[in-house]
Amino acid sequence: MGLTEDEVAARARDIKVFGFDLDGTFLRDDKSVSPRTRAAVRALIERGIEPVPTTGRTWQRLCQSVLGMDEFHYTVCACGSVIRDRTTGEFLRHDVIDPRTAAELIRRLKQPGVVIYLCLDDPYGTRLGDCISRDEYVRVRGKERWKEPLTCYDVPALIEANRWGVVKVGVRYAAPWRDDDFIAIGDELNLTSNPCGPNNVEYNVPGVSKAGGLATVAGRLGCTIDNVCTIGDSGNDVEMLRAAGLGIAMGNATEVAREAADYTLPFTNEQDGLANFIERYLLV
Numbered sequence: 001m002g003l004t005e006d007e008v009a010a011r012a013r014d015i016k017v018f019g020f021d022l023d024g025t026f027l028r029d030d031k032s033v034s035p036r037t038r039a040a041v042r043a044l045i046e047r048g049i050e051p052v053p054t055t056g057r058t059w060q061r062l063c064q065s066v067l068g069m070d071e072f073h074y075t076v077c078a079c080g081s082v083i084r085d086r087t088t089g090e091f092l093r094h095d096v097i098d099p100r101t102a103a104e105l106i107r108r109l110k111q112p113g114v115v116i117y118l119c120l121d122d123p124y125g126t127r128l129g130d131c132i133s134r135d136e137y138v139r140v141r142g143k144e145r146w147k148e149p150l151t152c153y154d155v156p157a158l159i160e161a162n163r164w165g166v167v168k169v170g171v172r173y174a175a176p177w178r179d180d181d182f183i184a185i186g187d188e189l190n191l192t193s194n195p196c197g198p199n200n201v202e203y204n205v206p207g208v209s210k211a212g213g214l215a216t217v218a219g220r221l222g223c224t225i226d227n228v229c230t231i232g233d234s235g236n237d238v239e240m241l242r243a244a245g246l247g248i249a250m251g252n253a254t255e256v257a258r259e260a261a262d263y264t265l266p267f268t269n270e271q272d273g274l275a276n277f278i279e280r281y282l283l284v
Helices: 005-012 035-047 099-109 134-141 155-162 179-188 210-220 235-243 255-260 273-282
Strands: 017-020 050-053 074-077 082-085 091-094 114-120 127-130 166-173 192-197 200-204 228-232 246-249
Touching: 005 246, 005 273, 017 210, 017 273, 035 050, 035 273, 050 210, 074 210, 082 210, 091 210, 099 114, 099 155, 099 166, 099 179, 127 155, 179 192, 179 200, 192 235, 210 228, 210 235, 228 235, 228 273, 235 246, 235 255, 246 255
Parallel strands: 017 050, 017 228, 050 074, 228 246
Antiparallel strands: 074 082, 082 091, 114 127, 114 166, 166 200, 192 200
């Protein structure tokens, strides 16, 4: 049973940290940030509430061009694997998948109907891909886009030979595969598996989550997860929606995210849902 609007307003009074997902939440479908959303988040900072981008993206790829602004102090990236103080460059957490495990994971994932991608732990967040053929990529992704990083390298051999750490591995898949098939593979290798949207699962080191990342940031700021408000739209947001003092699902959220949240907004990411929530409940 979700909270009423009055109950949401009451809990909002105790919020010190605002953890927000990016894709499908902070960002519009075209990956841009609306002026209203940018203004609302800046107003949070002026109000003394710490906004924290909390995402499955890697820290190297979380730049100003993605965020649309550069005022953020902390970021929780790769679903909690990497927590970074952007002001000092200090890592509060920086855990990567070891090369042998990453290589074995990719070997197990390399099946018809599956496109694999991964981000290396280097200064650039180099993105590699491994799939069977261009036709396979088009079948899974449903589009004719073919970028150079998604080529048919022997990625497991490259990782092992160079002893590259991997921030995350992800798959996009076509029927008859299901999320549960890929979660089972992650469990076998003792990895955290995160459903990230339709036909998309990502893997991180064991024991990490967006919720754990935000708890670390909250502790750094002298408060607890009870003083954190989270907002998101998909499966990899579920833990932070449940754990936070106030968990908000976007109007475009998946059913599992809605069930985990305390309250579901009537507005989507295309309708400035995040900005509407901030203005109505956190800036009053």
